[in-house]
Amino acid sequence: xxxxxxxxxxxxxxxxxxxxCYELGWTDGLPVVPxxxxxxxxxxxxxxxxxDEVLGTLPERRRAITVAKVAANAVMAGCKPEYFxxxxxxxxxxxxxxxxxxxxxxxxxxxxxxxxxxGPIARELQINCRNNLFGPGHRANATIGRAIRLILMNACASxxxxxxxxxxxxxxxxxxxxxxxxxxxxxxxxxxERGFDREQSTVTVFACWSPRQxxxxxxxxxTLDCAADVASTFGTSLCTSDSVGDTSQLVRQGQMVLTxxxxxxxxxxxxxxxxxxxxxxxxxRSVADLKRVKVLSGAxxxxxxxxxxxxxxxxxxxLIVSAGGPEGTGYRCAVILSELPKVASAAVTKAITIPSIS
Amino acid sequence: MALATRQxxxxxxxxxxxxxxxxxxxxxLHDLTNKRLGLIDDSKExxxxxxxxxxxxxxQRFGIANVVYHRKPSASKPAAPEVIQELAQxxxxxxxxxxx
Numbered sequence: 001x002x003x004x005x006x007x008x009x010x011x012x013x014x015x016x017x018x019x020x021c022y023e024l025g026w027t028d029g030l031p032v033v034p035x036x037x038x039x040x041x042x043x044x045x046x047x048x049x050x051x052d053e054v055l056g057t058l059p060e061r062r063r064a065i066t067v068a069k070v071a072a073n074a075v076m077a078g079c080k081p082e083y084f085x086x087x088x089x090x091x092x093x094x095x096x097x098x099x100x101x102x103x104x105x106x107x108x109x110x111x112x113x114x115x116x117x118x119g120p121i122a123r124e125l126q127i128n129c130r131n132n133l134f135g136p137g138h139r140a141n142a143t144i145g146r147a148i149r150l151i152l153m154n155a156c157a158s159x160x161x162x163x164x165x166x167x168x169x170x171x172x173x174x175x176x177x178x179x180x181x182x183x184x185x186x187x188x189x190x191x192x193e194r195g196f197d198r199e200q201s202t203v204t205v206f207a208c209w210s211p212r213q214x215x216x217x218x219x220x221x222x223t224l225d226c227a228a229d230v231a232s233t234f235g236t237s238l239c240t241s242d243s244v245g246d247t248s249q250l251v252r253q254g255q256m257v258l259t260x261x262x263x264x265x266x267x268x269x270x271x272x273x274x275x276x277x278x279x280x281x282x283x284x285r286s287v288a289d290l291k292r293v294k295v296l297s298g299a300x301x302x303x304x305x306x307x308x309x310x311x312x313x314x315x316x317x318x319l320i321v322s323a324g325g326p327e328g329t330g331y332r333c334a335v336i337l338s339e340l341p342k343v344a345s346a347a348v349t350k351a352i353t354i355p356s357i358s
Numbered sequence: 359m360a361l362a363t364r365q366x367x368x369x370x371x372x373x374x375x376x377x378x379x380x381x382x383x384x385x386x387l388h389d390l391t392n393k394r395l396g397l398i399d400d401s402k403e404x405x406x407x408x409x410x411x412x413x414x415x416x417x418q419r420f421g422i423a424n425v426v427y428h429r430k431p432s433a434s435k436p437a438a439p440e441v442i443q444e445l446a447q448x449x450x451x452x453x454x455x456x457x458x
Contacts, residue, residue: 005371010364017367026372040370060436062376072372103434154372246431247401344434 032076046081056095077147104207111339112172118191119201122179131325145175211334228282245341261324262331276315284310396449402457
């Protein structure tokens, strides 16, 4: 195997090795595992891909992202070789035209990339889908999510202050990877709803803000009313008329992920489709509200209170994920709003290719 | 005491460099008189106002044979290849406005 773009370095001990990576400008601010040729090659061999294979391009920055670059960043993040197929598929997803990486990776609005893994690989790799879903403590979640950010920073040149123009950033930009709890719910998994076989492993990437937690102890309708209210608040990435969206619309038309924890029996009479159908018409504000906070211009007229503006284009633009601790009292959800309108960046799902053992 | 030998390693560079793609600039225009004008509005606020004003100035000073106006559906995305192709075929010069 011939891996290109190598650098000769020398060090006395592991601390010096880590410091060397800082000096080279390769880290997210935390210590990294030095991407030695031997370690990077082990990842590439596991993935059974050619190191120079181009996974996609970023023409605006004139970058081509290869298998070897993804492997180097996966090593640095602390991944195991077994995680590598997830990162290959996630990179292809981020470089899909529908994701439009140039938007979320440069926007002042500070998009994180939520990475959601479905299918058998999520269980094989022990990607956490239960308690402390977005929190620390799970190597697969922590390092896959971190590798995504390192790939963006190093391979895609989304360097803070250079091409990444985030105003305040998001803590989720360090790491933001979850799996769906497919075995403790009657709901169809996300990837099945998006057209894949249940046994096909997939990864879905979504450019978004950090999760906004909500709790409700009542019943499904009250829980969804709370979720709709959170998704309809002023000052979010959806409640704005700023103009990177379709300007024929009054406000941005964005997507949303809703993670739902708690016992599956709570939702026994509901499918994910029912949840979306209930939520969709309830996420939005009246024209009067939007004028009051200057999202829309002009004086408020008597009819404005009756005219509602929806924030999400279609019910299918609400992605429901069953995840989080299943035993909780109250039904904890997380509302996650897209940073951009759907026309500028949409969630993308790709199949994960599992290397066959020859 | 013998000097410790520093260990040598090869690291794979995780960063990328811009690709040097060949770029052929169109021949420069020496005179704008009655040339065909193309406009790309990035769809951000004020882009249209800026381009309309610019068109008025160009029309007054040089005359314009024809104007092709394209408004991108999202400022975050590049113009579609077919739009760029059409502008290249039907215009002598193209002006892009970035609003905000």
